[in-house]
Every structure is written in C-alpha cells, then in structure tokens.
Amino acid sequence: MNRIDHILDHPLFRERLARLEALEADRAFCRHDLSHLLDVARLMWIWVLEEDLPVSRETVYAAALLHDLGRADQLERGIPHEEAGAELALKILPEVGFTENACEEIRDAILGHRRSGAAARSPLGELLYRADKACRPCWHCPASAACNWPDEMKNTGITR
Numbered sequence: 413m414n415r416i417d418h419i420l421d422h423p424l425f426r427e428r429l430a431r432l433e434a435l436e437a438d439r440a441f442c443r444h445d446l447s448h449l450l451d452v453a454r455l456m457w458i459w460v461l462e463e464d465l466p467v468s469r470e471t472v473y474a475a476a477l478l479h480d481l482g483r484a485d486q487l488e489r490g491i492p493h494e495e496a497g498a499e500l501a502l503k504i505l506p507e508v509g510f511t512e513n514a515c516e517e518i519r520d521a522i523l524g525h526r527r528s529g530a531a532a533r534s535p536l537g538e539l540l541y542r543a544d545k546a547c548r549p550c551w552h553c554p555a556s557a558a559c560n561w562p563d564e565m566k567n568t569g570i571t572r
C-alpha cells in the first residue's frame with residue numbers, strides 16, 4: 413500500500429473525516445468532505461505539472477487530504493482547524509512513513525492554509541492556499557448570496 417492509501421486507511425483519518433461529514437451533513441455552504449480534499453489535491457497536482465514545481469505527488473496528496481481534518485475539532489471544541497489539523501498530521505504522517513522533513517513541510521502548509529499572504533509560505537503552502545480557494549464552484553452555489561466570502565474572492569468560473 414502506498415503512503416497516500418495508508419493515510420486514507422488510517423484510523424484517525426477515517427474517524428475524523430466521518431465525524432466531520434456527519435457534522436456538516438446539513439451544511440448549506442461548502443463542505444469539507446472527501447470530494448473537497450481530492451479536488452484540492454488534484455488541482456495542486458495539475459499546477460505542479462504545469463508550473464514544473466519541485467513538490468512530490470505524495471506530498472501534495474498528503475497536504476490536501478489532511479488540511480481540513482481538524483474541522484471536527486473546530487466545530488466541536490472551538491480549536492482553529494488549521495491548528496487541530498496540523499496536530500493530526502503530525503500523528504498520522506510518521507506512522508505512514510513520511511520523513512521528519514516532509515512531516516514538517518506538510519504541517520507548515522496546513523498551518524498556513526487559511527492566511528492570505530502568510531509570511532514565508534513554502535511552495536507547498538502556496539499551492540495548498542491557492543487550490544483550496546480555486547476549487548470551489550461559487551458561480552454554481554445556491555448559498556452564494558449568504559456566503560461570508562467577499563465577492564472579490566468568489567470564483568466566477570473555471571479559470572484554472
């Protein structure tokens with residue numbers, strides 16, 4: 413089994429994602445389910461290929477799959493999800509075989525994924541931030557008018 417499938421199969425990943433999907437079952441706005449995590453991963457990987465960036469496919473998928481995993485902790489306990497997610501990543505990644513350097517790179521990308529213009533963002537962190545926003549089909553969203561994203565941030569079509 414490769415390291416990405418190991419993440420998908422990890423008990424902590426499965427438990428947190430199931431909890432989050434239950435918590436967001438009636439959410440009108442964007443959800444943070446497996447489809448979102450895969451949308452982010454695939455968009456990031458397209459950009460790595462298009463822009464010839466020095467980031468591995470496994471690192472891209474690991475960061476994308478784990479970036480919102482802390483949302484159940486945010487909804488239930490008020491912990492910012494980038495912090496809860498970074499902590500979960502540091503539990504899961506070493507167990508599925510990522511090196512210490514890769515774990516730190518992915519943790520930092522998760523920690524910065526909500527902050528626009530975060531200082532010293534790594535190539536991985538920049539990709540994660542961009543893909544997380546760009547993957548949302550705002551132009552097709554029935555809840556768009558009530559969404560708290562400013563209009564200038566909402567995606568108006570497929571531009572990437």
Ligand SMILES: [Fe+2]
Nearest residue numbers: 479480493525
């Ligand atoms: Fe997030």
Ligand SMILES: [Fe+2]
Nearest residue numbers: 444479480544
């Ligand atoms: Fe996200």
